Amino acid sequence: MTTIEETRNVPEPRGAAGGDVPLLEVRDLHVEFHTRDGVAKAVNGVNYTVSSGETLAVLGESGSGKSVTAQAIMGILDMPPGRIPKGQILYRGEDMLTMSNDARRKIRGSKIAMIFQDALSALNPVLSVGYQLGEMFRVHQGLSKKDAKAKAIELMDRVKIPAAKERVGDYPHQFSGGMRQRIMIAMALALEPDLIIADEPTTALDVTVQAQVMDLLADLQREYNMGLILITHDLGVVADVADKIAVMYAGRIVETAPVHELYKRPAHPYTKGLLESIPRLDQKGQDLYAIKGLPPNLTRIPSGCAFNPRCPKAQDICRTDVPSLHPVTERDGGGLVGRGSACHFWKETIHG
Amino acid sequence: MADLEKTDESMDATPNVTEVETVDAATDEEAVAAIEAPVERGEPILQVRNLVKHFPLTQGILLKRQIGAVKAVDGVSFDLYQGETLGIVGESGCGKSTVAKLLMMLETATAGEIFYKGQDITKLSGRALKAVRRNIQMVFQDPYTSLNPRMTVGDIIGETFEIHPEVAPKGDRRRKVQDLLDVVGLNPEYIHRYPHQFSGGQRQRIGIARGLALNPEIIICDEPVSALDVSVQAQVINLMEKLQDEFNLSYLFIAHDLSIVRHISDRVGVMYLGKMAEIGTDTEIYDHPTHPYTQALLSAVPVPDPESREGRERIILTGDVPSPANPPSGCRFRTRCWKAQDKCAQEVPLLAVPERFKGEDTPAAHESACHFAEEKDVVHAA
Numbered sequence: 001m002t003t004i005e006e007t008r009n010v011p012e013p014r015g016a017a018g019g020d021v022p023l024l025e026v027r028d029l030h031v032e033f034h035t036r037d038g039v040a041k042a043v044n045g046v047n048y049t050v051s052s053g054e055t056l057a058v059l060g061e062s063g064s065g066k067s068v069t070a071q072a073i074m075g076i077l078d079m080p081p082g083r084i085p086k087g088q089i090l091y092r093g094e095d096m097l098t099m100s101n102d103a104r105r106k107i108r109g110s111k112i113a114m115i116f117q118d119a120l121s122a123l124n125p126v127l128s129v130g131y132q133l134g135e136m137f138r139v140h141q142g143l144s145k146k147d148a149k150a151k152a153i154e155l156m157d158r159v160k161i162p163a164a165k166e167r168v169g170d171y172p173h174q175f176s177g178g179m180r181q182r183i184m185i186a187m188a189l190a191l192e193p194d195l196i197i198a199d200e201p202t203t204a205l206d207v208t209v210q211a212q213v214m215d216l217l218a219d220l221q222r223e224y225n226m227g228l229i230l231i232t233h234d235l236g237v238v239a240d241v242a243d244k245i246a247v248m249y250a251g252r253i254v255e256t257a258p259v260h261e262l263y264k265r266p267a268h269p270y271t272k273g274l275l276e277s278i279p280r281l282d283q284k285g286q287d288l289y290a291i292k293g294l295p296p297n298l299t300r301i302p303s304g305c306a307f308n309p310r311c312p313k314a315q316d317i318c319r320t321d322v323p324s325l326h327p328v329t330e331r332d333g334g335g336l337v338g339r340g341s342a343c344h345f346w347k348e349t350i351h352g
Numbered sequence: 353m354a355d356l357e358k359t360d361e362s363m364d365a366t367p368n369v370t371e372v373e374t375v376d377a378a379t380d381e382e383a384v385a386a387i388e389a390p391v392e393r394g395e396p397i398l399q400v401r402n403l404v405k406h407f408p409l410t411q412g413i414l415l416k417r418q419i420g421a422v423k424a425v426d427g428v429s430f431d432l433y434q435g436e437t438l439g440i441v442g443e444s445g446c447g448k449s450t451v452a453k454l455l456m457m458l459e460t461a462t463a464g465e466i467f468y469k470g471q472d473i474t475k476l477s478g479r480a481l482k483a484v485r486r487n488i489q490m491v492f493q494d495p496y497t498s499l500n501p502r503m504t505v506g507d508i509i510g511e512t513f514e515i516h517p518e519v520a521p522k523g524d525r526r527r528k529v530q531d532l533l534d535v536v537g538l539n540p541e542y543i544h545r546y547p548h549q550f551s552g553g554q555r556q557r558i559g560i561a562r563g564l565a566l567n568p569e570i571i572i573c574d575e576p577v578s579a580l581d582v583s584v585q586a587q588v589i590n591l592m593e594k595l596q597d598e599f600n601l602s603y604l605f606i607a608h609d610l611s612i613v614r615h616i617s618d619r620v621g622v623m624y625l626g627k628m629a630e631i632g633t634d635t636e637i638y639d640h641p642t643h644p645y646t647q648a649l650l651s652a653v654p655v656p657d658p659e660s661r662e663g664r665e666r667i668i669l670t671g672d673v674p675s676p677a678n679p680p681s682g683c684r685f686r687t688r689c690w691k692a693q694d695k696c697a698q699e700v701p702l703l704a705v706p707e708r709f710k711g712e713d714t715p716a717a718h719e720s721a722c723h724f725a726e727e728k729d730v731v732h733a734a
Contacts, residue, residue, distance in 0.1 A: 061581040176672040177444075206443035206608065208669045211652040215668060233582060236654025263656060277586035278656055279615035287593070288615065290586035294551050 021093040022049040023227045024073070024112070024195055029087035031068050031251075034080060040298040042068045044251040045087075047325075050227040052194060057230045057242035057259070063295050065251035066231045070197045073229075074114050075104050091195075110140050113188035117200040119180035123172040129156075129183050130168035136190035155186040159216060178209035182216065189220060195227040202237060214241055235278060239263060244338055247271050250296050250306035253325060254342045267328045267341035267350040269311050305344070317344050372399050375470035383480035386471060387487065391434045391569070397602055398432040398455070398488075398570060403464035405450050409677060422677045424450040426626035427464070429703070432570065437596065437603040439617030439634075441610055441649070445673055447626040448606045452574045455604065456490050457481070486516050489568040493575035495555035499547040505533070505558055506543040512565040519566050532561040535598075537591060553584035557591065564595065572604045577612060589616060610653050614638050622646045625684040626676055628703050632718030640715040642706060642725040645685045651730040665730060683723065691724050699723065 031043035043065040050056045060066040071077045073089055075096065089096045091111065096104055116122035124132060133155055134148030143151065149168065156164035159182040172180055181201060188196050201217065202210040218241050221228050232238055238245060238259070245262050247255040247270065255268040266272040276289035293310040296302055302309055308318040321344070328339035331351050343349060375386045391397045406421035425447040432438050440448045453459040455466060457473065465472045473484050492498035499508055509529045513520045520528045530540035536557040547555055556576060563571050576592070577585040589612060596603060607613050613620060614634050621631040622645065630643040641647045648667040669688045674680055683701050686692040706725035709717035716727040 061583060178672055206673075207610070207652045207654075208443065208648060209672065210654075211666070211668050212670075234654065235582070235656035239656050240654050274582055275656065277583055279589075279611040288586040288590055290590055291583040292587075294553065294584070295581065 021090075022051050023092065024229075025049045025088075025090040025093075026069065026073065027088040027090065029069060029072060029089065030085050031065070031072055031077065031082060032085060033082050035299070038299040041301060042082075042251055042298055043072070044301070046248070046251070046253055048246050048253065048256070050195060050229055052227050053221070053225045055221065055228040055230060055241055055243045057232060057238040057245045058248060059232060059235065059238055059245055060248035061233055061295055063250075063298060064248040066248050067199055069248075070114065070199055070229065070231055073197060074112065075108060076114075109136065109193070110191040111193050112195045112197065113191070113193040115181075115184050115188045115196060115198040115201050118204055119177065119184045120172060122184060123180065125172055128169045128171055129175070130170075133168075133183070133187055133190060136187065140191055151190075155190055156183070158189070159183070159186040159220075161186075176209075177205055178213060181205060181209075181213050185213070185217060185220070189224075192224060193226065195229070196221070197229045197231070199231045200233070201230070203232070203234070210237070217241070235274065247274075250301050251298065252306065252342060253340075254307065256325070256338060256340045257328075258338050261336065261339060265350050267339065267346045268343045269313055269345075269349055270307050272349060273310075273312075305342070313345055313348065315344070372401065372465075372467045373470050374467065374472070380479045383471060383476065384483045386469060387480060387483045389469065391469060393435045393600075395434050396431045397434045397469060398604075399467040400431075400451075400455070401429050401465045401467070403428045403451065403454060403466065404462045405447075405454055405459060406462045420677055422675075423626050423679060424676055425454065426679075428623070428626070428628050430621055430628065430631060432602055432604055434569070434602055435596075435600060436618040437605050437616050439613035439620040440604065440606045440623060441608060441613050441620060442623035443608065443649075443673055445625070445676060446623040447676070448623050449574055451623075452490065452572050452604070452606055455572055456488060457485065482516075486519070486566045487568050488570045488572065489563040489566065491556075491559050491563045491571060491573045491576045494579050495552055495559055496579070498559055499555060501547055504544050504546055505529075505550075508547070508558065509533075509562050509565055512562060516566055528565075529561075532565055533558075535564065535595070536561045551584075552580050553588060556580060556588055560588075560591065560595070564599065567599070568601070570602045570604065572606070574606045575608070576605075578607065578609060585612070592616065610638075610650060622649065625673060625679055627684060627721065629685065629722075630718070630720040631703070632720075633715075636715045636718040639729060640718075640727050641730065642709070642716055642718070642720040642727050643685075643722045644689050644691055644724075646720075647728050647730050648688075667730070683721070685722075691722075691726075693724070695723050 026046055026048050029043055029046045033040040033042060046069050048056060058066045072084060084097060091107060096107065130149055130152045133152035137143040137148040137151050153164050153168050156168060161167060161179055161182055175183065198217065202213050205213060214237065230242060242259045244256065244258050246253045247268065249270050255266065255271050262271065263275065266275055273289065273291040277291060279288060291310055296306055304319040304321055305323050308314040311318065323342045323344045325340040325342045326346055328336050328341050328346055328350060330336060403425055404427055405425040406423050408418045409420045409422060410416045411419045428451060440451065442448050450459065454461050461474050466474055468484055476484060506529050509532055510525050513525050530543060533540045533542060538554060538557055550558065577588050580588060593616065595601065605613060605616055617634050619633050620637040622629045622637065622643065624645050630637060630641065630646045637646060638650065641650060648669050651665060651667045671688055674687055680687050682698050683696040686696040701721045701723050703719050703721040705717050706720055
């Protein structure tokens with residue numbers, strides 16, 4: 001009944017598309033919202049790439065801009081009040097921001113799909129799950145109602161929902177939280193997209209169910225060789241599935257690293273603080289390390305490095321100059337693949 | 353109701369439950385005096401015995417018939433000692449928040465007793481009940497909905513003094529509220545601000561200040577940090593630990609985050625579907641769990657360290673938690689358990705030190721409600 005898995009290895013980074021254009025590339029993306037209190041700068045120059053078969057985890061607290069970036073990629077930002085003043089989002093080399101709405105709609109859902117955090121509010125409560133799953137096929141592929149339903153059952157089977165045939169006419173409230181999240185995953189998978197964006201897919205779930213859902217997602221990703229952007233605030237979930245991590249703070253990426261490296265040797269004081277502030281199961285200390293202060297208000301982001309008011313290492317330069325994402329190297333200057341830190345003092349942070 | 357009797361019987365046979373020294377108070381004055389009496393550190397301050405809460409399920413509009421009950425809490429017993437933190441963990445729907453509501457007397461128990469300093473508070477009324485309520489306070493989960501948006505911070509915290517005027521005389525209240533704000537690390541000048549002017553972490557501090565206002569002895573914390581960001585969680589946890597030392601408080605700390613519970617708790621109870629599955633000190637539960645559910649729960653926790661992750665065994669449970677309206681017979685965990693045998697479907701396992709560990713001086717010898725209790729270290733890498 002219950003499977004016991006021995007030694008689950010973290011998958012090796014796959015599909016480093018040699019010379020090809022990456023699946024998705026975000027270049028210098030800026031997003032701002034015009035509100036009564038002024039302009040909230042939610043995303044301030046984000047760059048990242050995802051290749052097929054690769055999992056990029058975007059880590060950050062609420063208000064760090066991680067979800068807004070995802071919404072901009074999907075083209076589901078509310079505009080207005082949102083605005084994208086600058087930046088490019090390239091899907092296989094084509095800029096989606098300058099595309100026509102029609103062209104964009106063809107990509108959305110069939111090439112890039114999204115899994116939302118709260119399955120109960122993301123699913124329509126007055127339509128059966130079968131109808132909602134079938135909608136993907138009816139709209140994108142023009143299938144008949146009957147064929148779409150058959151496809152829906154197939155999908156529900158694939159995400160391991162027991163008795164799919166009997167449950168296809170059930171409504172979202174008749175499913176448990178874990179099962180609803182599976183339906184969300186099925187919906188994202190429906191048209192076999194190249195890239196899935198999962199926005200906090202397991203945050204609303206219990207730990208034992210969370211493990212099931214993450215495993216399912218990882219299996220499906222391997223099967224279809226999809227790219228995956230996993231947005232989360234949970235450092236634990238990331239450690240399990242990601243290949244590389246981008247840590248966001250106040251609308252910027254402050255650190256990028258392959259997953260093992262980040263946990264072993266963080267190169268940004270914010271990442272370091274986050275890692276130290278979680279109580280660990282196998283360590284019981286006295287006082288928890290706490291990052292002092294609060295995340296900044298996005299209408300009044302501090303000058304220089306946005307983290308400077310909370311940073312234990314802040315110097316004068318941090319209050320005036322915005323640090324760029326420096327490539328991180330070993331002490332002797334040897335390169336570290338995929339590592340970067342937006343800190344003036346990254347050397348001191350990583351090498352002590 | 354037949355079910356009820358059965359649980360009572362089985363719980364009577366539970367050897368873990370120590371006798372409660374009850375206090376017989378003939379009058380209100382005596383009862384209040386007993387409630388005001390101090391308790392030595394390490395002595396039991398709150399003793400819960402066979403606590404049951406069933407929510408009836410009814411059918412029909414005019415002629416309502418009861419067709420069943422959601423057995424949210426079904427025979428839970430534990431002690432809370434003075435000055436300690438008892439953590440309660442479990443998945444959603446396991447009844448941990450209902451326990452909190454029962455202890456706060458926000459819900460009436462279907463059966464069972466809650467002894468506060470030897471007096472059964474489910475039977476108290478009038479002044480004695482009011483005195484108990486002053487001594488047991490609560491911090492709620494969601495700092496966004498548990499503060500009235502139309503009241504200033506001063507009014508929210510000061511309201512407690514309207515109900516219990518003996519704690520602070522009228523002229524003194526403003527100063528008292530400002531002291532409290534200072535204690536929880538907020539600027540006392542903020543007294544005239546409204547909740548929306550604060551961030552999540554600051555709001556939770558206001559909630560804690562409100563809980564502290566009446567100098568309670570016990571604070572029941574229902575998921576106090578789960579709505580907060582990681583970097584802010586640590587601040588609030590540190591504050592709560594500081595306050596516990598400063599005011600000599602006992603905490604009942606309910607959460608689903610196992611690492612936070614371990615950090616703050618002296619003892620931990622694991623609940624599953626309305627029953628206590630395992631209870632013991634933090635080392636006993638985390639390093640020497642004997643109940644399969646605890647083992648699965650611990651092994652499923654994502655660890656923020658890929659190194660220790662490899663080589664660790666992971667137990668992934670299948671399926672979801674069954675409905676508490678129709679729990680499985682015998683052991684409630686058997687439908688998801690990999691050790692389940694016929695015995696598990698027939699006999700309800702008692703919460704007791706397992707036979708095989710009895711009399712042994714090992715950390716595995718703690719109470720666990722499993723027929724086939726077995727030690728298994730799931731936290732440390734093999």
